[in-house]
Amino acid sequence: MANEMALSVGADPKVFQSYLDMQSKFPSYSVNNALLVLKQMPQATQLGDLSYWKNQKNYIRRNELNNKVLILEPGDEYRREDGSVGTYINAKKVYDISQSKNTRHRETPLNDINSLIMALANSSPVGFKSITPEQMPQGYAVMYDKNSDKIYLRNGLDDATKVFQLTTMEIAHAMMAKDNPHYDRNENHLTAYASSYMLCKQYGVNTDDFIFEVSPQSETNEPQDIKKELAKIKNIANDISNRMEPTLVQNRSTKEKSYER
Incomplete structure (x- = not known):
């Protein structure tokens, strides 16, 4: 199956x-x-x-x-x-x-979008740098640059949902490019895109902008090769999520204490 x-x-x-x-x-x-x-x-x-x-x-x-x-x-x-x-x-x-007899779901902790972005920033394996729109390559609002090993963000980007979507994508690129001198972001675009989508779904961030027109492919079309691509996507998404969790747990604890006062 x-x-x-x-x-x-x-x-x-x-x-x-x-x-x-x-x-x-x-x-x-x-x-x-x-x-x-x-x-x-x-x-x-x-x-x-x-x-x-x-x-x-x-x-x-x-x-x-x-x-x-x-x-x-x-x-x-x-x-x-x-x-x-x-x-x-x-x-x-x-x-x-x-x-089951009791179909009420367990409560899952909610994280506001600003907390999610803060957790991303705190846990990113590479640094960030803000640049002017003129300095940013055309068509990009957030972009990982392998030469400088930094993620560049365009000044004035105030859509928090878009920031989360694009930043998770670029962190995925940064992770895949590590120790790979021949890294090609175009070849790995679908993996980064799908990893970002998974994180958005996991954390309740809007995914309406995501459009899937292609699927992971393999030269042999063997199930195991497709599974390897799926595992790569899952592992990157889980790695980013695991890095974020300590900050998110701390934020939730701080909020709970403030409500108790």
Whole structure:
């Protein structure tokens, strides 16, 4: 099922976007598992096995028990004939919150756009520099420059949503360009674009401006090659998110304390 969905992602930009939506809802899931959920239950929003829901003091409705979603998780290790160590893969049954008795979602912390931008600035692997519109290459409002290893921002850019969208994209370029003297931003545009989209979806930033007209391609059109491209997108988005989280947690804690006073 995962291979079938990977081929669909590579063939149809709309399916690719649906995959990004799913992966952004479950950022800790592997590419394989995001593809499996997309295939079996594209409307899923919160998944867990029976013990997970029991711990949440919630239970899956009896008539839904046969409508499980299968994902993969590592099992026990074993030793191959050549002496190397492998890991068994087990199928795991999970269920969506929509199949439970209590369908009320857990509350997720909200971050205002200014807090998100501050977290980006604090966690960026490269520095920023403001320049005049005349100095900025035509067509760009934010741009990573490999030669100076800086992200340049055009003065007067006051649309916070656009700043977040473009800055996450350029940080993605900066990460991919690191230690790569032959980095080509055009060849990696889709990866940076999709990583930014995933982060916007994850943090509730408007994504109406994103338009997907192409999908990740591979010369061989093999599912594994497409999955590698999807993993690259996921890993970059997760890396940026993990860098942002300490600042966001601190901001939320400060706000909570101010409300208590």
